[in-house]
Amino acid sequence: MTRAPRLLGLMNGTSVDGIDAVLIELSGWPAVGGGGLAPELTGLAPRATVLEHRYTPFADDLRAALLAATRDEARTSEITQLNFWLGEVLAEAAAELSADADLIASHGQTVHHIPAPDGTRGWHTRSTLQIGEASVIVERTGKPVVSDFRAPDMVAGGQGAPLVPFADRLMYAEAGVRRAIHNLGGISNLTYLPGLSEAGVIAFDTGPANALIDEAAELFGGRFDEGGRMGASGHVAETLVHTWRRDEYLAAPPPKSTGRERWNLQRLPGVFELNAADIAATVTAFSAQSVADAYQRFIVPHGLDEVVVAGGGAYNPTFMAQLRTALAPIPVLTFEERGWNSSAREAAAFAILGYYAFQGWRNTLPHTTGARHSVIAGKLSRPAGSGD
Ligand SMILES: Nc1ncnc2c1ncn2[C@@H]1O[C@H](COP(=O)(O)OP(=O)(O)OP(=O)(O)O)[C@@H](O)[C@H]1O
Numbered sequence: 001m002t003r004a005p006r007l008l009g010l011m012n013g014t015s016v017d018g019i020d021a022v023l024i025e026l027s028g029w030p031a032v033g034g035g036g037l038a039p040e041l042t043g044l045a046p047r048a049t050v051l052e053h054r055y056t057p058f059a060d061d062l063r064a065a066l067l068a069a070t071r072d073e074a075r076t077s078e079i080t081q082l083n084f085w086l087g088e089v090l091a092e093a094a095a096e097l098s099a100d101a102d103l104i105a106s107h108g109q110t111v112h113h114i115p116a117p118d119g120t121r122g123w124h125t126r127s128t129l130q131i132g133e134a135s136v137i138v139e140r141t142g143k144p145v146v147s148d149f150r151a152p153d154m155v156a157g158g159q160g161a162p163l164v165p166f167a168d169r170l171m172y173a174e175a176g177v178r179r180a181i182h183n184l185g186g187i188s189n190l191t192y193l194p195g196l197s198e199a200g201v202i203a204f205d206t207g208p209a210n211a212l213i214d215e216a217a218e219l220f221g222g223r224f225d226e227g228g229r230m231g232a233s234g235h236v237a238e239t240l241v242h243t244w245r246r247d248e249y250l251a252a253p254p255p256k257s258t259g260r261e262r263w264n265l266q267r268l269p270g271v272f273e274l275n276a277a278d279i280a281a282t283v284t285a286f287s288a289q290s291v292a293d294a295y296q297r298f299i300v301p302h303g304l305d306e307v308v309v310a311g312g313g314a315y316n317p318t319f320m321a322q323l324r325t326a327l328a329p330i331p332v333l334t335f336e337e338r339g340w341n342s343s344a345r346e347a348a349a350f351a352i353l354g355y356y357a358f359q360g361w362r363n364t365l366p367h368t369t370g371a372r373h374s375v376i377a378g379k380l381s382r383p384a385g386s387g388d
């Protein structure tokens with residue numbers, strides 16, 4: 001009797017705040033390494049159960065170093081060291097839950113994501129880099145680790161993102177419901193699931209969610225805008241919001257992906273002419289409006305019954321109220337209001353992607369990433385003597 005696959009997903013996102021470690025079980029699916037065919041999604045598709053979830057915040061020095069690396073301020077010697085340092089921190093985050101897991105999937109920290117190089121230095125190669133050395137996690141836990149999920153899609157012509165929609169479809173698609181799963185992390189991204197069909201899935205990064213708001217909060221010496229209070233306290237500079245909404249990334253049709261290198265205060269003309277409270281209010285209004293604009297342009301025309309929001313931005317009532325107003329009458333719910341676990345979502349998704357990669361099954365939706373074909377996203381690092 002083979003037991004149901006138990007998978008540990010490790011996720012550290014663009015907010016660079018810490019690591020989500022999630023242990024899931026896939027009842028009714030083939031055992032890890034047991035071969036077989038990928039289960040087709042039907043109305044009765046087996047879904048993942050979240051067994052455990054732990055969040056480990058980054059220490060301040062590691063967070064500062066990782067943020068500097070995303071901002072181009074780190075030397076290659078520092079990135080080399082950070083790769084192994086983060087590997088150790090990921091292994092520690094995994095430690096408590098790994099004994100029970102057949103497999104670990106680790107996303108790693110995106111330090112740069114360059115799907116559309118701007119030609120600086122005359123370089124045109126598309127590339128992406130997630131660090132957090134998998135060998136360290138293998139050595140410390142004794143488990144096989146799947147990592148480095150984005151490169152295979154990018155070299156097949158895709159954006160290397162978003163990858164979570166593949167798992168969203170397995171977990172949240174429902175016959176007869178046209179639902180968007182929305183993530184408000186550092187960057188904002190959505191997965192549109194028009195019932196069970198794979199063909200109609202649309203997924204892309206809309207632009208900023210919390211990336212700009214967090215930077216504004218740092219001007220006050222904070223880490224983020226707790227409860228959206230700063231965003232609610234200042235005045236919104238509507239003219240600036242209007243100008244920023246004309247950004248070419250926001251107008252470009254999907255598939256598309258973006259990152260912090262594009263969404264930072266330095267790139268918003270006029271922002272530093274405002275006082276700190278008004279910066280917070282204005283970037284909050286802009287970020288919420290950019291999300292609503294993406295729905296109006298690219299999703300609402302296909303028919304939309306509900307938006308379900310995950311990610312830290314769901315805890316910012318100022319952001320959520322503006323989004324709800326801009327999308328009314330379409331209901332905007334949080335994951336928790338739907339009875340789902342929002343904080344486990346991305347780590348659970350990468351656990352599923354890692355499982356597919358380990359089994360040798362394709363695990364991307366090429367029409368959402370823009371790739372020429374689907375790929376097996378994720379590379380395998382194995383412990384000695386695992387026999388897998
Ligand atoms: N109580 C809160 N009030 C306001 N904002 C919050 C609150 N809690 C979290 N956030 C916001 O959510 C952010 C973290 O979100 P999340 O953990 O979803 O991001 P991430 O997973 O790192 O990003 P991504 O999904 O883009 O990779 C914080 O940086 C902060 O801006």
Ligand SMILES: CC(=O)N[C@H]1[C@@H]2OC[C@@H](O2)[C@@H](O)[C@@H]1O[C@H](C)C(=O)O
Nearest residue numbers: 014110113161162163164187189257
């Ligand atoms: C390059 C990168 O790390 N992209 C992240 C980021 O965070 C949100 C958005 O931008 C999304 O495209 C992606 O992550 C999610 C988890 C994804 O691939 O689906």
